[in-house]
Amino acid sequence: MNLDDAAGLTVGAAASRVGVTIRALHHWDAIGLVRPSDRTDAGYRLYTAADLARIQRVLTYRELGVPLDDIKSLLDDPAIATASLQEQRDSLRARAARLHQMADAMDRVIEARKSGILLAADEQVEIFGRHWQPTWAAQAHDRWGDTDQWAQYAERAAGRTAEHWQQIADGVEALNADLAAAHRAGVLPGSDRANALAERHRASIDIYFDCTHSMHVCIGRKYSADPEFAAFYDAIEPGLTTWLRDIIDANARANGIAPESATWV
Known part of the structure; x- marks a missing residue:
């Protein structure tokens, strides 16, 4: 978004430009979070490019999960903002790692639902004996793959x-x-x-x-x-x-x- 040409935007135009509601801008104005810098001769609020840039920073903090009550101090105090961003960054990285783990676990469940046992054919024979046929798991899936019991079996097999x-x-x-x-x-x-x-x-x-x-x-x-x-x-x-x-x-x-x-x- 190009904010350089955004001087003098009304509340409605500013809300449309940044993708928030007029009600939100009124609320942020009331609590001193983002106040329009200019006014028309008739007293209507006008948002400058700097105001819209501040709104964008507010939206960034909201996306990070920072409460509105804390955002104003973060915007007004660079030292606090830096520490907060570092904390939020670390939190996001930890969350991303957890999501990757969850995705990997989900992949194993999906694969277990298809194959039944997440072992190579030679591993299956080594564990279950020379009479074991690796094709039996696929045959079981063909017979019972749409049952609740197979789903439960796959979920348990995925972690084994x-x-x-x-x-x-x-x-x-x-x-x-x-x-x-x-x-x-x-x-x-x-x-x-x-x-x-x-x-x-x-x-x-x-x-x-x-x-x-x-x-x-x-x-x-x-x-x-x-x-x-x-x-x-x-x-x-x-x-x-x-x-x-x-x-x-x-x-x-x-x-x-x-x-x-x-x-x-």
């Missing part, structure tokens, strides 16, 4: 490092070993030991998204009905898939859920 995933993988491996041992030992569904294992299994899913007992029953059904899931668990221990479904059902019943009418809630 390779070390976090290794801890999760180790926990699942230990759980599967305990499930297989209990099945071989003839542990009955509904027993304390079986219920404790079912709860551990539900907790292993809860790592990814909130899993209710009713949802857990639905997952147990999925294990039994899906050949890939069934093959996975039966490879750990023959008959483990059906037994796992049965202990999930029994544990759900112990927690007030009728397995035969359980739904995804």
